[in-house]
Amino acid sequence: MIKVIAACVIGAALAGGGTVLATSLATDSTATAEPVNETLYNYGDR
């Protein structure tokens, strides 16, 4: 049981660290914000 809990804690910690790392990558590459206060907008851009 202790081993299972330890595995969960370590695995979750590793995943958390990986998520933080990936989030920092994502933040660095955040796309441009959509413009507002124009009259016409596209449904989206390919």
Added chain:
Amino acid sequence: MAVRSGAAGGARRLRWAARLLPWAVGLLAGVLALGPALGPGYVLRYDMVFVPDLSPGTVLEGADGFPRAVPSDVVVAALSGVLPGDAVQALALLAVFAVGGAGASVLFARAWAGGGPVRAGTLAASAAAGLAYVWNPFVAERLLLGQWAVLLGYAGLPWVVGAVVRSAELRPGAGFAGVVRALVPAAVGGFSSVVLTGLTAGPVALLGARRAPGGAPPGAGGPGGRRWARTGLFLAALVTVALPWLLPSLTSGAGTDPAGVEAFAARSDTPFGTAVSLLLLGGVWNSGAVPAGYGEPVTAAVRLLLCLAALAGWAWLLRRGRPPFGAGLSAAAAAGLAIALLGATAPGRELLGWLVGLWPGFGVLRDGQLYVAPLALVQALGLGAAVLWLSGSSVAGEGGAPPQGLPVAGAVRSPGGDGPPPAGGSRPEPAGLWRMVLAVFAGLLPVVTLPGLLWGAGGVLAPADYPASWLEAQRAVAGDGRPGAVLVLPWSAYRGIDWSGRPTVVLDPATRLFDRRTVWNDDLVVGTPDGGTVVVTGEDARAREVAGLLRPDPGTGLPERLDPGVLAGAGVRYVAVSAPVDNQFWSGVDGLSVVVEGADMVLLEVQDQHIKADKATISGLEVTGGLVTVGAIIWSMARSGSSLVFQCLGPSSGSGARKEIPK
């Protein structure tokens, strides 16, 4: 004795865990993904439009053309009668994650453990499957595109697959009721959800459960006969839940613009090209719907490895677990991927254009990325299998049979009955610590490789309150019992708003705000990478007619002037200018009065006593269709004495587990 008592207690705890964990996983994933979107206020983004006090009349008389908002918005309108609109939205979004995560989790547990007791390793693996099903690029991109109704149908896919398999072992009435019950999310989702469900569960019904070894399958007739009976039963259930939109669509006369084939074709959102992007469950046509950082080479490469591991896990599950839906779901995933790839090649686009020209109903194939949904289920179950393998729990089944009994027809038939312990009675070899760590890490990898979905997709899904002028305009129109439609200007379907403090593009909420027919430009303009645009012509004939009368400026979407007589002749009572405009084109026009004037909304009233009333757009046939669907769903619930929530949960030894099987 004490040992036996302890073992019984452990088994009981595991049974409860098997019941609760799937829903806990889905709910937790939903809270993590939606975050601020669950708070007060309305999340508005692309196709996702919720308004306060949505009226069923708004939905049913909203516009001519294909009834895409039926019945999803009708259900929202009905719920808005008892709950605030923003609470209804939060529930709908959370339901996507809870129902989808629980469904995939339960389906995995059934595929692996059959009706037998579930072990801890299987529970962990099923949780991984549930998480992977709701935390992937498909869900993220469709959520960012605002297609919550499609996602609701997606969430129901595992339940439908399970119900179709079980239906083979039940009497027709019970089987039909089970499938209808599982189809409730698709029924609410509407058109795209039902099509997606047909693609996913149709092959499962057709290819179906294989024959139990050493004996004839239960039920009358041979395997071939049962297969066709099961397929017929599934199709009948699918048509039954599709009636609310199917009947109106047959009489709508709506056309489909083939330009949408190019506009909505899948595109690459990773460095690996369109085909691999689709394999990774991404590839949505709209670059604005891609989560932040998703296409980064590092995360995309890890995502690719995860995808390959999940596919390997699926192959392993097919070989070892032999789930009765394996062949059918594999075929559905392959067919879905093939459809998605059609738009990515020139010959495929030509073929789609030809098909759309042949019959407008083929327009459903334009947005190809939608059809990777069955592949998402395959990958989720595959990742669960990979986690199971990593955790070492799979060794218990070695020696011929799967660990807790082959999930053949008999095992699947019992939606909750404990099966006998494995014949060998062997306990799983304890896995090493680091192997278990790896299993836990692998189970959480969907989040690691897609952090852009966290907390409202990085705050993109932020709630906002409607400006006071909008609510004032809504009340003014609702308080007027005279006939006449609302014309929405500027003449463009989408608006850029920053009510939440974060700019976003959304389908003009004014198209849903008023409790009567609205006339708005339903043309869809899609930007292309070369800076050009593709215009997909809308389906509302009356909008085309009004556009001809207004002749709006293509640059601003505003008319040079408004003629109240022309508006009255077109049946327009109110004009809602739902965006800040510099040009006050209504100033000094006799016959137009300003009812509400705010920075974001101006409501004008046409002072004409001869505005014709809109004719009723709901026929008796359509009402009957809707009632048949609602009646079938209520009957299916009453027949089993349960609901979607309880129909496919983990093992239990209660007598209610066999409630669906008439004796």
